[in-house]
Amino acid sequence: MPTSASTPNEGPGSSGAAPEARWTAEARERLDRAPAFVRPGIVKLMARRARERGRTTIDSAFLTEIRNESMLLVAKCLRGFGFEELSMGAFDVARAKMRRLPRKLEVIDEIRAFLARRTDKNAMVLAKFQRYLETLPARGLPWTEEALARVQRVPEPLRGRVRQAVEAAARAARERLVSGAVVDRCLAGLGGAPAPVEGGARADGPLAGVTMLWTAGAEERVRRIPLAPVREMVVRRAEAWARARGLEVVDEAAYEASRGGV
Numbered sequence: 001m002p003t004s005a006s007t008p009n010e011g012p013g014s015s016g017a018a019p020e021a022r023w024t025a026e027a028r029e030r031l032d033r034a035p036a037f038v039r040p041g042i043v044k045l046m047a048r049r050a051r052e053r054g055r056t057t058i059d060s061a062f063l064t065e066i067r068n069e070s071m072l073l074v075a076k077c078l079r080g081f082g083f084e085e086l087s088m089g090a091f092d093v094a095r096a097k098m099r100r101l102p103r104k105l106e107v108i109d110e111i112r113a114f115l116a117r118r119t120d121k122n123a124m125v126l127a128k129f130q131r132y133l134e135t136l137p138a139r140g141l142p143w144t145e146e147a148l149a150r151v152q153r154v155p156e157p158l159r160g161r162v163r164q165a166v167e168a169a170a171r172a173a174r175e176r177l178v179s180g181a182v183v184d185r186c187l188a189g190l191g192g193a194p195a196p197v198e199g200g201a202r203a204d205g206p207l208a209g210v211t212m213l214w215t216a217g218a219e220e221r222v223r224r225i226p227l228a229p230v231r232e233m234v235v236r237r238a239e240a241w242a243r244a245r246g247l248e249v250v251d252e253a254a255y256e257a258s259r260g261g262v
Contacts, residue, residue, distance in 0.1 A: 021050035024059045031063075047069070066144050071177050072142050075132035076177075141167055146180030150187070154233070160228040162187075169227070186227055203228070204247050209235040212242060218255040234259070 023031070023046075030037060046058050049066050077137075136142050143151075147166075154162045166186045171180045203223045209232040218238075225231045241258035242250045 021058045021136040026060045027063045083100040142179045145181045147178045158229050208232045213249040215251040217252045
């Protein structure tokens with residue numbers, strides 16, 4: 001894996017703030033293969049996403065993740081422009097649907113003209129967008145592959161409720177889609193530090209799933225987990241760990257050990 005890294009030139013305005021994330025050689029090579037007119041936009045977008053997510057390096061995997069998010073948002077816009085699929089013949093269908101909306105007709109024609117200039121890559125571009133069009137939900141926010149993969153790690157009985165809670169949190173944060181970063185933020189209580197997750201309020205009232213005695217310290221840590229389904233899952237895991245070792249009370253040591261999977 002390349003060890004060298006570089007920072008694409010962003011021009012005036014890139015100094016004086018926090019240091020920009022550095023690009024690995026592999027990510028920079030991918031950037032150089034993009035059409036020249038879109039490179040500045042990619043550089044700015046990647047720098048912004050890296051700052052938002054606390055990253056100091058932009059590697060190929062992160063570039064792919066942000067590309068997926070961007071393509072999913074574009075696919076959502078295409079659905080709004082009347083596209084049910086993305087093939088060259090679909091442009092005529094979309095134009096017919098939007099015939100009374102001149103501005104949308106103009107955008108549809110611009111997209112078709114852009115693809116016509118890149119005939120060598122049409123099949124690949126169309127296939128990528130078609131995949132995203134097929135995964136867009138009828139209602140709710142779109143989810144990236146990274147976000148879906150993260151939620152798959154949640155035990156199946158709780159997965160549906162966790163998905164609802166994550167999407168609700170994304171809406172509250174005015175996110176346009178559910179990305180892997182959004183899921184990580186919402187599920188931070190599963191493996192993060194004992195301090196409350198930023199923005200998370202302490203849960204009051206009875207804790208769901210509690211069947212054993214808990215020390216005040218252990219209970220307080222559970223109450224700092226932001227999502228109710230995640231709190232319940234952590235409670236069940238901690239109590240199962242304690243019972244397996246013949247404990248009658250879940251204290252902070254047992255709680256921490258159960259979270260660490262030991």
